[in-house]
Amino acid sequence: MTSVAPTVAQEHAAWLRLADSAAVRKQQEAFTGATELPLTLVPAIAAMGGADAAAASGAFCVEGCMGELSGGVCQRILSGAERRAAQSSEPVQFRCPAGLLKIIVPVFVSGRHVGNLLAGPFSQQSLNRDTVRRLTRRLRQWGLEKRLAGLRASWRYSPLLSNKRSRSVATLLQLFADYLSELGNQLLAHEPRPSSPLLKKIEAYLAQSQSESISTKELARRLHLSPCYFCKLFKKQTGLTFTDYRRRARVEKAKKLLLDPHRRISEVAFEAGFDSIPYFNRVFRQLVGRSPSQYRAAAARTTKDKKSTI
Numbered sequence: 001m002t003s004v005a006p007t008v009a010q011e012h013a014a015w016l017r018l019a020d021s022a023a024v025r026k027q028q029e030a031f032t033g034a035t036e037l038p039l040t041l042v043p044a045i046a047a048m049g050g051a052d053a054a055a056a057s058g059a060f061c062v063e064g065c066m067g068e069l070s071g072g073v074c075q076r077i078l079s080g081a082e083r084r085a086a087q088s089s090e091p092v093q094f095r096c097p098a099g100l101l102k103i104i105v106p107v108f109v110s111g112r113h114v115g116n117l118l119a120g121p122f123s124q125q126s127l128n129r130d131t132v133r134r135l136t137r138r139l140r141q142w143g144l145e146k147r148l149a150g151l152r153a154s155w156r157y158s159p160l161l162s163n164k165r166s167r168s169v170a171t172l173l174q175l176f177a178d179y180l181s182e183l184g185n186q187l188l189a190h191e192p193r194p195s196s197p198l199l200k201k202i203e204a205y206l207a208q209s210q211s212e213s214i215s216t217k218e219l220a221r222r223l224h225l226s227p228c229y230f231c232k233l234f235k236k237q238t239g240l241t242f243t244d245y246r247r248r249a250r251v252e253k254a255k256k257l258l259l260d261p262h263r264r265i266s267e268v269a270f271e272a273g274f275d276s277i278p279y280f281n282r283v284f285r286q287l288v289g290r291s292p293s294q295y296r297a298a299a300a301r302t303t304k305d306k307k308s309t310i
Contacts, residue, residue: 019115042118044115085104090174099131099135124161181290205222251287254269257271258296
């Protein structure tokens with residue numbers, strides 16, 4: 001049974017609890033120790049102005065770099081990278097105004113973008129004359145050429161990574177983001193949320209006709225409501241549109257079906273009510289924080305570990 005959706009405030013609170021937990025801080029420190037890259041957990045813009053807060057604090061930058069002294073340029077570039085990462089649900093490598101590189105990875109809790117992992121800065125080449133000329137041109141476009149002298153320290157203290165190593169870093173960050181998504185979903189699953197009388201009636205109708213794809217119009221008719229009023233009432237009582245509710249219900253069904261190792265991913269998708277494999281994969285990752293195959297593998301490992309302890 002699909003429960004009422006958690007609120008944005010609940011999801012943001014789950015993110016803050018994750019970011020402040022001892023286990024996550026330990027992994028954060030281990031990541032930095034292994035890669036020599038600073039790793040910052042940044043709340044999403046939609047939740048609490050994450051890019052603004054990160055740019056102002058400069059916590060993810062080398063001390064003495066521009067940060068909030070960039071006139072908002074650092075913030076705009078970070079915000080753009082965050083949007084691209086959230087839209088693709090994948091790591092995005094971007095270049096900051098200092099000419100250095102960073103990697104940002106979105107974290108989703110209950111299907112909503114609540115935060116990011118931000119690693120860097122680093123470079124993929126040493127600071128030479130050509131790099132200084134290109135950097136000077138970039139800074140001049142933003143009216144920041146006076147900052148060039150101070151940026152040499154940023155380059156001096158930033159790790160030098162090869163393309164192969166930066167890709168490995170992105171993979172580690174994605175695994176960490178998936179782990180945070182799973183933890184966040186577990187936190188929300190244990191939070192009490194009020195049930196919706198309307199939702200109970202709808203679930204009863206859906207249970208009676210599991211193979212039937214009921215439209216919003218038909219469901220509203222059965223409840224003796226106009227489609228428009230039904231949509232408004234449903235969103236008010238559940239926090240979801242009916243379309244989002246059906247997506248979540250289908251993903252929950254898919255999660256149960258994936259526990260059967262003999263079912264192909266395509267069979268699971270169609271049996272759960274999805275018409276497209278790519279769409280199923282995309283929705284599943286958004287709501288669960290990992291792909292269907294990753295979820296199945298993790299569930300299999302958990303089952304194996306439980307059996308080994310008996």
